[in-house]
Amino acid sequence: MNLLLAILAVYSFPPPVALAFSSMNSCNKHGKSSALLASRRDVISTAAASIVALPSVVNAAAAVQDSLEIEEFLRTGIDSGGPMGVSSQAGKSRPQTGVVFRDGTDVLQSKQGDVSAEILVGTKADPTAVLVSFTAPYKLETGSVYDIECRDQKTGDGVFLAVTEKANGKSLEDLDSSFFMKRLFDPTGRFSFYGPPTDVKVKKSSMVDGNRRLLEVSFSNLSQSTSAEIPRKAIIVATIPKNTDNAVMIVSSANASRWRKGADETARSIGESFSAYSTKSNMKLRAKDRSGGTAIDF
Numbered sequence: 001m002n003l004l005l006a007i008l009a010v011y012s013f014p015p016p017v018a019l020a021f022s023s024m025n026s027c028n029k030h031g032k033s034s035a036l037l038a039s040r041r042d043v044i045s046t047a048a049a050s051i052v053a054l055p056s057v058v059n060a061a062a063a064v065q066d067s068l069e070i071e072e073f074l075r076t077g078i079d080s081g082g083p084m085g086v087s088s089q090a091g092k093s094r095p096q097t098g099v100v101f102r103d104g105t106d107v108l109q110s111k112q113g114d115v116s117a118e119i120l121v122g123t124k125a126d127p128t129a130v131l132v133s134f135t136a137p138y139k140l141e142t143g144s145v146y147d148i149e150c151r152d153q154k155t156g157d158g159v160f161l162a163v164t165e166k167a168n169g170k171s172l173e174d175l176d177s178s179f180f181m182k183r184l185f186d187p188t189g190r191f192s193f194y195g196p197p198t199d200v201k202v203k204k205s206s207m208v209d210g211n212r213r214l215l216e217v218s219f220s221n222l223s224q225s226t227s228a229e230i231p232r233k234a235i236i237v238a239t240i241p242k243n244t245d246n247a248v249m250i251v252s253s254a255n256a257s258r259w260r261k262g263a264d265e266t267a268r269s270i271g272e273s274f275s276a277y278s279t280k281s282n283m284k285l286r287a288k289d290r291s292g293g294t295a296i297d298f
Contacts, residue, residue, distance in 0.1 A: 010022060025187065095189060102117055103288045105288065107148050119161075124247065128243060128244050129278065130244065131278075148161035155258060164249065167179070197221055219234065233259040235251075236249055250270065
């Protein structure tokens with residue numbers, strides 16, 4: 001009996017079992033009626049059931065640890081259980097923004113917030129290097145989840161770069177708004193990382209300076225913790241660099257309440273600073289391998 005009690009103590013049983021043993025010891029000590037004692041067989045059966053239930057409790061805790069809260073991640077890049085690690089990202093691939101880095105280059109950000117990078121667009125047989133740049137008041141994010149993205153972890157305001165599929169020779173003006181939305185809101189898009197956004201609407205679409213397409217968009221993300229939809233707004237500026245057939249986009253967004261308090265002006269300023277120019281090089285263009293291996297052909 002003492003050995004069984006020791007084993008039970010190690011497994012830390014739930015209160016009902018502990019109380020049963022406490023009652024037995026108390027009754028034996030004070031000589032109270034045996035009718036008040038729990039059956040030894042019943043107690044052992046209850047204890048055994050508790051041992052069987054333990055894995056379920058552990059698994060439930062692990063499930064909570066691995067669950068990600070959409071709004072919190074968009075705001076901080078951190079899930080409810082801590083920084084994103086192997087467990088948190090299990091089954092989740094990096095959002096597809098269409099960005100392919102040129103081998104030998106990195107994303108840079110100056111102290112003034114100027115961000116620059118060299119990417120590749122086109123096809124594997126005929127790639128073109130494009131130099132992109134913009135200015136944002138947010139910190140450049142790094143890590144396997146991000147391509148070119150800056151975000152304010154306190155407010156959730158952010159900006160990222162994306163590249164569309166081939167435009168098949170169409171001009172920016174001739175492309176339907178859905179062409180740009182597909183990259184952002186399809187199941188693998190940046191805004192769909194933790195579930196497809198809802199109520200996606202293009203509020204405005206216009207040409208600016210003859211070579212830039214401006215779109216104002218609203219949508220909602222579902223919060224896993226509250227099951228509430230979080231309204232968000234974004235400004236998208238797209239351009240097709242000379243001698244290329246892919247639109248390069250800068251996407252600035254914030255939640256709807258902050259948008260009304262000035263975040264929209266910041267988004268417009270970022271859009272105005274955005275540029276994407278094709279460049280020429282005598283060197284072979286190779287895509288940067290982000291899987292940890294050697295460089296691969298684009």
